[in-house]
Amino acid sequence: MKKGLIKATDAFERIVHWSLAISCLILCFTGLGMMFQSFNFIGDLMGGLKSLKYVHNFTGLFFILALIFTIRMWWREAGIFSMPEDLEWMLCAGGYLWHVDHPPKMGKYNPGQKMFFLTVAFFGVIMVITGLVMWFPFSFPVGLTRWMYPLHALGFVVIFAFFFVHLYLGTIGSPGSLPAMLHGWVTRAWLVKQHAKWLEEMEEKGTLEVYGEEKKGAHGH
């Protein structure tokens, strides 16, 4: 690790993130294998479509766990909007879509990330509920069961599309972001650009961790 990098995430956050991300991706692709007959071949990788069904169902159980940890861990930081800067940010789209001289300074999460978190949390819960009913359809009235399938599909439409937005903005769309979820250390320049308010807060509280420096009294420069 290079000297001067700043710690953005701890190991627990990254483990929870990747538990959710990997289980979600497995669910998306196994789900695709069942949603489209032209994607049935995804089942061949697992020894047939029936095995794929089991992989999907049991990964779903892991997803439930990951989702619980995700919501517990992030709902305060990423589930609540902080006004007025979040509104200002939304009005200028955070400077992502057109040129903005000075987008408002952001805390640990910007409203885009918050919306992504809320979407994943909300539709994640929808996927869990609808998925469980679909797993045990005979325990529920058929009128209810029938609507679980389109709801599950709706959740997929939203989550799968958002996943690609997340992928883009976590990699080439916002260079410097990826390390936050790989090893957790980011550059100061990236923090100033993306989460200046958070950086200031950490400096004030003295919680800033700079690689190669003592934690206490890390007042920049």
Added chain:
Amino acid sequence: MKGIELVKLIDTSLCTACRGCQVACKQWNELPAFRTHNSGSYQNPPDLQWNTWTLIRFQEYEDAKGNFKWLFRKDGCMHCTDAACVKVCPSGALHHTTFGTVGIQKEKCIGCKECVAACPFNIPRYDRATDKVTKCDLCYSRLRDSLSPACIKSCPTGALTIGAKDTMIRKAHARVKVLGGDANVYGDKFVDGTHVVYVLTEKPGVYDVLPVKPHVPLSVMAWKDLLKPLSLVAVGGVLAASFLHYIIHGPKTPDDADNQTKEGGA
């Protein structure tokens, strides 16, 4: 019979509820029977099961004039043209055959039970032991060899017949004319026409568990006709938008550490 669209006609006015069809179905399809309990009706087993693909329903009915009637209806797969089960089946186990019937390829079934909820006639049944769904396939193995289905072969009264679709539907309407009264043809007017058609002696609403206006559930259409294609369109849109964003607006790159105050030109 090869390659032509078939219709099996069930003329309830000729049915004597001998249940020969029920037994013949089990025999040809090698379906076991389970011990049941006397429930005060000849209807046995009480409902369709994974090992009972066709069932004579016995119904005691008193019409508006106080006339008692004993109604017999052979229940089983209707072989819809616009079949909800085929629409939702993820593996292609349920499929349309060249006869227009709905076949089921057992090896392909993954036991997801989606067809069970989708069927407007509540026909498919799930077998926990094999983790598969079963239903009548109108004896595809016999049709393929130009034999009539086992149920029809066994029918002593001519209540069950099979033939080319148009011929059978014409026959059904002709029969209804002869019967008069409340008699009606059931099956040719919904889900784009079923390949099992009834001549009912009473109005459809009179019969137990027979839907009056069966249709592919709205939920299945929302799911398969709208959300399914939308999922790919949405992903395509997002990928295209991301690409355009990258080449038009460019990524959001951190400024150089020494040059933080001045924004670079867009």
